[in-house]
Every structure is written in structure tokens, then in C-alpha cells.
Amino acid sequence: xxxxxxxxxxxxxxxxxxxxxxxxxxxxxxxxxxxxxxxxxxxxxxxxxxxxxxxxxxxxxxxxxxxxxxxxxxxxxxxxxxxxxxxxxxxxxxxxxxxxxxxxxxxxxxxxxxxxxxxxxxxxxxxxxxxxxxxxxxxxxxxxxxxxxxxxxxxxxxxxxxxxxxxxxxxxxxxxxxxxxxxxxxxxxxxxxxxxxxxxxxxxxxxxxxxxxxxxxxxxxxxxxxxxxxxxxxxxxxxxxxxxxxxxxxxxxxxxxxxxxxxx
DNA sequence: ATGGTTGGGAGCCAA
Numbered sequence: 551x552x553x554x555x556x557x558x559x560x561x562x563x564x565x566x567x568x569x570x571x572x573x574x575x576x577x578x579x580x581x582x583x584x585x586x587x588x589x590x591x592x593x594x595x596x597x598x599x600x601x602x603x604x605x606x607x608x609x610x611x612x613x614x615x616x617x618x619x620x621x622x623x624x625x626x627x628x629x630x631x632x633x634x635x636x637x638x639x640x641x642x643x644x645x646x647x648x649x650x651x652x653x654x655x656x657x658x659x660x661x662x663x664x665x666x667x668x669x670x671x672x673x674x675x676x677x678x679x680x681x682x683x684x685x686x687x688x689x690x691x692x693x694x695x696x697x698x699x700x701x702x703x704x705x706x707x708x709x710x711x712x713x714x715x716x717x718x719x720x721x722x723x724x725x726x727x728x729x730x731x732x733x734x735x736x737x738x739x740x741x742x743x744x745x746x747x748x749x750x751x752x753x754x755x756x757x758x759x760x761x762x763x764x765x766x767x768x769x770x771x772x773x774x775x776x777x778x779x780x781x782x783x784x785x786x787x788x789x790x791x792x793x794x795x796x797x798x799x800x801x802x803x804x805x806x807x808x809x810x811x812x813x814x
Numbered sequence: 815a816t817g818g819t820t821g822g823g824a825g826c827c828a829a
Contacts, residue, residue: 559829560821584829586822612822662829674828760819760829804820804829
């Protein structure tokens with residue numbers, strides 16, 4: 551089973567990219583973030599024609615939005631918490647039928663957190679920290695099994711998940727309050743699938759800012775997108791691929807897709 | 815130290 555996570559930064563704008571990705575790779579499951587499309591306007595039929603008949607999504611006007619597209623049957627998980635008391639379209643989950651039984655897929659879009667890394671000065675940063683604390687506590691209380699957690703978590707936790715550890719320590723996405731909380735969340739029941747095959751100190755990025763003339767040459771990237779597995783699924787993991795070339799497609803998202811292959 | 819770009823949707827706000 552191939553599973554992709556991708557912050558697509560507007561699904562409707564980038565439908566041609568989704569079509570190209572699915573034609574080239576035919577993943578079984580695609581988790582999207584920042585779809586930026588309200589549910590009634592979701593391009594249901596277009597996605598279905600790409601081969602994805604099984605859908606679960608939550609979108610809103612303008613911002614956020616997450617979606618799970620699947621070639622395999624799925625059942626939406628309905629009893630999820632309202633993180634930080636907001637219905638922000640930042641989390642969906644579904645049980646996907648594989649050849650060897652169901653796998654639960656969690657798809658998250660964690661708040662970016664604004665620019666100032668101080669929860670007292672910046673409400674968005676406080677929201678980000680609170681969001682991660684709540685998710686970690688919830689998974690500790692509900693230990694996951696046969697589960698995959700993916701998404702744009704908007705945090706690069708390790709030193710070589712950013713182009714310069716030292717220069718980014720005070721930049722939102724790589725500050726200690728964030729990276730500590732993210733690792734505590736992961737340790738509530740998951741393992742880092744991307745770093746399983748590509749361990750530190752190899753640099754590993756999934757996002758490159760639009761604000762660089764030549765993203766590949768400057769290579770000021772960060773690993774903001776993640777794939778976590780419960781330990782019972784780790785033996786089935788056979789490959790992780792960061793699809794960097796997508797960053798060179800015409801008018802790309804600033805995030806690239808990451809693909810995990812599981813022998814299930 | 816600063817500014818650099820993109821998307822949504824109609825002003826700027828968010829990233």
C-alpha cells in the first residue's frame with residue numbers, strides 16, 4: 551500500500567498536479583492539507599475520476615481543510631475531539647481496508663503559529679502549543695494500534711530537519727517549546743517513519759519557502775510534513791520517498807508530497 | 815536587520 555501526505559495549498563488550484571501525481575504513482579491513499587475548499591464546493595467528481603472513490607474531508611472557506619482520498623474502502627472516524635474548542639478543519643481520520651485488515655489513518659494540519667515564538671505575545675503561537683498538548687494527551691489516553699499519523703505538523707523537530715539548526719532555534723517551527731512538544735506527541739504511541747530510512751544527520755526537508763529566488767540552489771528547507779507509524783506497522787514499512795521534483799512543477803505548492811510504502 | 819512570494823477573495827490576513 552502506498553500512502554501520500556501532501557500540503558497541496560489549494561486543492562482546486564492544483565487539481566492538475568493531483569492528476570499528474572496520481573497518474574505517475576497511483577498511491578492507494580492520499581492525505582491532503584490546506585485544501586482551502588468548503589465541503590459543498592469539494593471537487594468530488596473530479597477526484598473520483600482520478601480513481602479515488604472513497605473520500606473523507608473537512609473543509610472551510612479560505613483556510614485550512616484536510617482530506618483523505620482512497621482507492622480502498624474507508625470508514626470515517628466520527629468521534630474525534632474538537633481541538634482547542636475550535637472546528638477548524640485541521641484533522642480527519644478514517645479506517646482504510648487493506649489486504650491484511652483495517653489501518654487507521656490520521657491526517658493533521660497543525661496551526662502554523664504566526665511569527666513571534668512567545669505564547670504571551672502571540673495568540674497563534676499559544677494555539678499551536680495548546681493544540682499539540684491536547685493531541686498528545688488524547689493519544690496517551692487512547693493508545694493507537696495499526697495506525698498511521700500524517701500531515702503538515704508545521705514543526706521541524708530535529709537538528710537536520712532544517713537548513714540551519716542554530717539560525718532557526720528562535721524561528722517558529724523549530725523552537726524548543728515546539729520541538730519538545732512534537733516529540734512528546736509522537737512518543738504517545740508512534741515512531742518517525744521518515745527518519746527510519748533517512749536517519750540524522752542526513753538533511754531531510756519537505757518544504758521550501760516561496761520567498762527564495764531559486765529554492766533548489768539556496769536549499770533553505772524544513773521538514774514540516776511527517777509520517778508516523780505505530781510500532782506494529784513498522785515491520786511493514788518498505789520505503790519512504792520525498793517527491794522533491796514536484797516543487798519544480800508549474801506553480802507548485804511550497805510543500806512536496808511524501809510517500810510511504812507498506813507491505814500490507 | 816530586512817525583505818523576499820503565494821493563495822483566498824476582495825481588505826488584507828495567513829503562511
